[in-house]
Amino acid sequence: MLGRTAASLFWMSRYQERAQNITRLMEVAYRGAIMAYDGQAEGHHWQFALACSGAETGYHEKHDELHSRHVTNYMVFSKDNPISIRNCLELTRNNARAVRTGITAELWEAINTTWIEFCDTSPQSVTQEKLPDFLAWLAQRSHLFRGALLNTVLRDDGYYFSQMGTFVERADNTARILDNQYWVLLPDNEIIEDGSSERYQWSAILRALSGRRSYRFAYPNAQLKAFNIAEFLILRREMPRSLAYCYDWLADTAEDLGHFYGSREPSLDLAADVFKDLKEKQMRDIYQEGLHDFLIDFIGKNNQFAHQLCEDYNFA
Amino acid sequence: MSDSSGFFNEMLEQDGSPRAPYSRIANWLKDKPNSFLSKKSRDAETIFRRLGITFAVYGAEAATERLIPFDPIPRIISASEWRRLSAGIDQRVRALNAFLHDIYHRQEIIRAGRIPADLILQNEAFLPEMAGFTPARKVYSHIIGTDLVRVSENEFYVLEDNTRTPSGVSYMMENRETMMRLFPELFQTHNVAPVERYPENLRQTLESVAPDPAKSEQTIVVLTPGIYNSAYFEHAFLADSMGVELVEGRDLFVDAGKVFMRTTRAPKQVDVIYRRIDDAFLDPLTFNPDSMLGVPGLFDAYRAGNVTICNAPGTGIADDKAIYAYVPDIIEFYTGQKPILNNVPTWNCSREDDLAYVLDNLAEIVVKEVHGSGGYGMLIGPTASKREIAEFRKILENNPSNYIAQPTLALSACPTHVASGIAPRHVDLRPFVLIGDQVRITPGGLTRVALKKGSLVVNSSQGGGTKDTWVLED
Numbered sequence: 001m002l003g004r005t006a007a008s009l010f011w012m013s014r015y016q017e018r019a020q021n022i023t024r025l026m027e028v029a030y031r032g033a034i035m036a037y038d039g040q041a042e043g044h045h046w047q048f049a050l051a052c053s054g055a056e057t058g059y060h061e062k063h064d065e066l067h068s069r070h071v072t073n074y075m076v077f078s079k080d081n082p083i084s085i086r087n088c089l090e091l092t093r094n095n096a097r098a099v100r101t102g103i104t105a106e107l108w109e110a111i112n113t114t115w116i117e118f119c120d121t122s123p124q125s126v127t128q129e130k131l132p133d134f135l136a137w138l139a140q141r142s143h144l145f146r147g148a149l150l151n152t153v154l155r156d157d158g159y160y161f162s163q164m165g166t167f168v169e170r171a172d173n174t175a176r177i178l179d180n181q182y183w184v185l186l187p188d189n190e191i192i193e194d195g196s197s198e199r200y201q202w203s204a205i206l207r208a209l210s211g212r213r214s215y216r217f218a219y220p221n222a223q224l225k226a227f228n229i230a231e232f233l234i235l236r237r238e239m240p241r242s243l244a245y246c247y248d249w250l251a252d253t254a255e256d257l258g259h260f261y262g263s264r265e266p267s268l269d270l271a272a273d274v275f276k277d278l279k280e281k282q283m284r285d286i287y288q289e290g291l292h293d294f295l296i297d298f299i300g301k302n303n304q305f306a307h308q309l310c311e312d313y314n315f316a
Numbered sequence: 317m318s319d320s321s322g323f324f325n326e327m328l329e330q331d332g333s334p335r336a337p338y339s340r341i342a343n344w345l346k347d348k349p350n351s352f353l354s355k356k357s358r359d360a361e362t363i364f365r366r367l368g369i370t371f372a373v374y375g376a377e378a379a380t381e382r383l384i385p386f387d388p389i390p391r392i393i394s395a396s397e398w399r400r401l402s403a404g405i406d407q408r409v410r411a412l413n414a415f416l417h418d419i420y421h422r423q424e425i426i427r428a429g430r431i432p433a434d435l436i437l438q439n440e441a442f443l444p445e446m447a448g449f450t451p452a453r454k455v456y457s458h459i460i461g462t463d464l465v466r467v468s469e470n471e472f473y474v475l476e477d478n479t480r481t482p483s484g485v486s487y488m489m490e491n492r493e494t495m496m497r498l499f500p501e502l503f504q505t506h507n508v509a510p511v512e513r514y515p516e517n518l519r520q521t522l523e524s525v526a527p528d529p530a531k532s533e534q535t536i537v538v539l540t541p542g543i544y545n546s547a548y549f550e551h552a553f554l555a556d557s558m559g560v561e562l563v564e565g566r567d568l569f570v571d572a573g574k575v576f577m578r579t580t581r582a583p584k585q586v587d588v589i590y591r592r593i594d595d596a597f598l599d600p601l602t603f604n605p606d607s608m609l610g611v612p613g614l615f616d617a618y619r620a621g622n623v624t625i626c627n628a629p630g631t632g633i634a635d636d637k638a639i640y641a642y643v644p645d646i647i648e649f650y651t652g653q654k655p656i657l658n659n660v661p662t663w664n665c666s667r668e669d670d671l672a673y674v675l676d677n678l679a680e681i682v683v684k685e686v687h688g689s690g691g692y693g694m695l696i697g698p699t700a701s702k703r704e705i706a707e708f709r710k711i712l713e714n715n716p717s718n719y720i721a722q723p724t725l726a727l728s729a730c731p732t733h734v735a736s737g738i739a740p741r742h743v744d745l746r747p748f749v750l751i752g753d754q755v756r757i758t759p760g761g762l763t764r765v766a767l768k769k770g771s772l773v774v775n776s777s778q779g780g781g782t783k784d785t786w787v788l789e790d
Binding site: 001002003004005006094097098100101105108109112113116157161261263313314316 | 366367553562580
């Protein structure tokens with residue numbers, strides 16, 4: 001396989017995952033903004049979506065106020081925002097086009113149709129009332145992408161590279177959301193009254209990571225506690241967006257890739273090391289180390305893994 | 317539907333009865349309401365859009381990718397018509413390859429006084445770098461698309477020999493796929509020759525011209541300028557259907573006179589490159605130094621015989637519009653036979669007499685830029701305004717040798733689905749030929765149709781559409 005093909009498959013999946021993550025952040029912000037029972041100004045919720053996705057600075061260069069309409073345009077439709085859903089979908093499609101020969105017709109149709117239908121939607125038509133439906137449609141399209149990938153793509157090197165893209169992006173996204181809100185996840189915040197703003201934020205974090213319902217199953221008493229939420233999103237391997245789950249996949253995929261090529265590269269060992277570390281750690285160790293420091297360190301290692309992968313397999 | 321306009325109607329005789337190859341289709345169309353074809357057209361469009369069967373239009377902002385309109389009524393060619401066409405094409409492509417070998421070696425045709433030396437040696441498409449080099453099996457142009465038009469029952473003309481990088485073969489194949497999805501019943505009642513063997517034949521052709529054809533596994537690649545190229549869909553389609561890598565220049569490099577591609581593992585040596593980029597961009601060390609599309613050192617590796625480039629650099633001289641007028645002579649010179657297919661009479665504006673005639677008759681004829689393609693830089697006299705003619709006259713007078721002219725031909729018309737129902741629209745035909753260890757002509761081709769009433773412009777970049785082309789078997 002061409003090094004460039006490997007790179008395109010990696011980035012195709014990464015951008016699709018990013019589009020999905022932004023979609024979910026926007027859902028959470030929208031929900032918060034319309035409920036606003038927690039005493040926070042509406043703008044606060046939009047701020048959450050901007051901050052967690054790293055688009056805050058870019059947004060404020062263009063707009064002074066946090067206005068739902070402007071945030072929606074910036075995060076969903078803007079060509080100027082490098083991580084807008086529009087740009088992520090376009091980059092997904094461009095990378096997929098570059099490897100038309102390496103992906104299945106089903107996967108291509110899923111990507112291409114999403115892009116065509118997205119382009120057919122005028123930003124003006126997506127009013128605030130229609131935003132939830134539009135975001136739900138986008139989320140469904142992400143699931144279709146992933147379903148087509150898992151169900152139709154040959155299990156060869158191309159598949160492994162696209163898996164790597166998904167989970168590197170997902171791990172990064174989860175770590176950033178946690179880090180953005182890390183102070184509400186500190187264990188001193190253990191006792192919280194109903195209706196307090198922290199409680200709302202916990203639930204927003206869980207929603208942003210599609211984990212609200214699964215959390216209730218994972219923790220039998222179902223009480224929202226900072227310690228449990230942090231553990232759930234960092235260390236619990238049954239939670240599909242947790243850091244441990246992402247590295248479970250990455251380490252496995254790295255192993256498969258090593259077998260496929262019959263040789264082990266440094267990136268594969270990096271993935272194994274990060275996973276081993278997460279498997280052995282307890283939440284108490286992480287708090288001891290400092291949650292923020294741990295997350296920053298993790299984001300760095302995740303990046304390092306992606307760079308090493310790119311070097312080992314000649315991504316052009 | 318009967319046509320009294322004086323154009324040959326592919327489907328109907330003068331008296332309105334169907335011509336033999338169209339008898340079943342005419343019958344089938346008779347009781348179909350217009351809404352039926354409209355629905356089928358929309359279905360086809362959905363298929364094309366979802367599959368991303370698009371082309372890019374240069375300079376068109378926003379709509380960077382467009383669909384080529386697809387017409388659901390096929391163009392049909394009888395077995396006997398096809399036999400004559402393919403014999404003519406076969407003769408023509410062999411002669412053109414012999415011509416290419418000759419002008420890059422002994423130049424007998426110039427010595428014999430059959431073609432003026434200047435016309436070749438001063439031509440931009442002539443590559444002195446190719447002189448004395450012989451590609452594998454002496455084949456220069458491996459993939460050719462011959463543009464044909466029909467003016468009457470028995471008269472076909474060759475409009476153009478596309479010997480560099482003819483495109484459209486993916487549309488030929490996707491049009492057939494689409495027709496089989498839309499109208500399976502028609503394929504049961506017609507004995508249509510399959511086009512699906514094209515990718516396999518292309519692969520065989522490319523393997524047969526590898527530097528060492530005996531090698532058990534040949535590494536073949538399709539070289540594309542990238543996703544923004546107008547024919548990118550086709551490049552991906554061809555690589556995919558042959559099961560080979562689609563590469564860009566940056567994926568290849570030359571080491572010790574051999575060409576390699578950068579893979580996720582060790583570099584892999586490449587034997588044959590089906591390139592879809594122009595000569596000038598192939599190798600910045602030999603040709604255009606600013607080009608980022610090509611591969612530094614590629615031309616040396618080629619001349620050392622370590623890789624085959626298809627089509628060979630320098631083949632453009634064979635489809636140059638100024639050379640076109642000489643193709644009948646070329647055929648006679650190298651085959652000793654009369655051409656089976658006619659050329660369109662052509663005035664070469666570099667000749668004084670010809671230029672004078674052209675300037676006097678601008679309103680009746682078609683003037684084309686020698687190096688132009690895709691319907692750009694041309695004048696169609698009969699449909700041009702006085703102002704357009706006046707402006708073109710100035711351009712032509714300034715640089716006459718850059719132009720040729722031809723009479724406007726009464727292109728045949730084929731029944732086509734339009735808003736008001738079915739109406740005749742002008743068509744041309746591009747069959748595809750492969751030349752390697754043998755000449756392989758795919759029975760069919762790309763039929764392009766001018767969708768505007770009366771228009772003779774069939775180019776997709778100018779709003780033309782396409783149809784499936786059926787060659788019937790006996």
